Amino acid sequence: MKYLYYPGCSLEGTSAEYDISTKVLMEAVDVQLSEIEDWTCCGATAAESQSHLLSYVLPARNLALAEKMNSSNQILVPCSACYLNLKKVEEAIKNDKDLLRKINSVLAQEDLVLKGDVIVRHLLDVLSNDIDIETIKETSQNKLSGLTVAPYYGCQCLRPFTIFDDPEDPHSMDELIRATGAQSFEWDMGAQCCGASNTSTKPEAGMVLVGRILKSAKGADAILTVCPMCQMNLESSQKKISHKEGIDLEIPVLFLPQFLGLAMGKTQNDVRLDLNLSNPGRLIKARV
Known part of the structure; x- marks a missing residue:
């Protein structure tokens, strides 16, 4: 292709x-x-x-x-x-x-x-509709089994163009996650706004929205996203929100192709985990 x-x-x-x-x-x-x-x-x-x-x-x-x-x-x-x-x-x-x-x-x-x-x-859209899911399954061989990851879609890949998923109840990442042997975290925040540029222009309002997402992800081993703005917001404010809320809300946030690449045998350096702000922690230990 x-x-x-x-x-x-x-x-x-x-x-x-x-x-x-x-x-x-x-x-x-x-x-x-x-x-x-x-x-x-x-x-x-x-x-x-x-x-x-x-x-x-x-x-x-x-x-x-x-x-x-x-x-x-x-x-x-x-x-x-x-x-x-x-x-x-x-x-x-x-x-x-x-x-x-x-x-x-x-x-x-x-x-x-x-x-x-x-x-x-x-x-x-391409990953969930054009790529043979069996290729991911065969290459991954359940390397990430035991992990539960939360799929986070954000707003802009789903709205206003409902091309490949339901913006109110998206599931296009689920099969991709399960193909690696991991489980998809059940939650209702996958399509909720992360605050977008509000985290810069109105940081207090932005952090409230990010905080809601991080709290809802408690119990997951990682959050996966497909949006640079979402990834930046969910990663960069974790320590500050954790301190404010008095609860540990730190969690690895990876781009979907980073996660799939790791599952398919690529190294941390191949997918440049060193550039992420959040600590991959347990996610990497599970793969070793």
């Missing part, structure tokens, strides 16, 4: 371990990734506040570059915010030809044209 690959800014900075482990995992399941040439920022959360059109043009530029490569009609995107922004353009131009005209009038400055020929796919 072949996919175009859009890493996005976070995966080249604060979440480099997500990029590295995704590539390691995709190679292990015989998936070929071709990074979009000359890709740029999707606009993240800042573009919309500056210009409505800009918030479409920035991700549209990357879609146009992908179409120009002509090597696949599907783009694999690990970052949930990037996925949301790119998917927003893909869906919008299907019915809004005036918006497409405006986008292309801007892209023409770089001799780019967006036609709408590519499909944006989240990494979790």
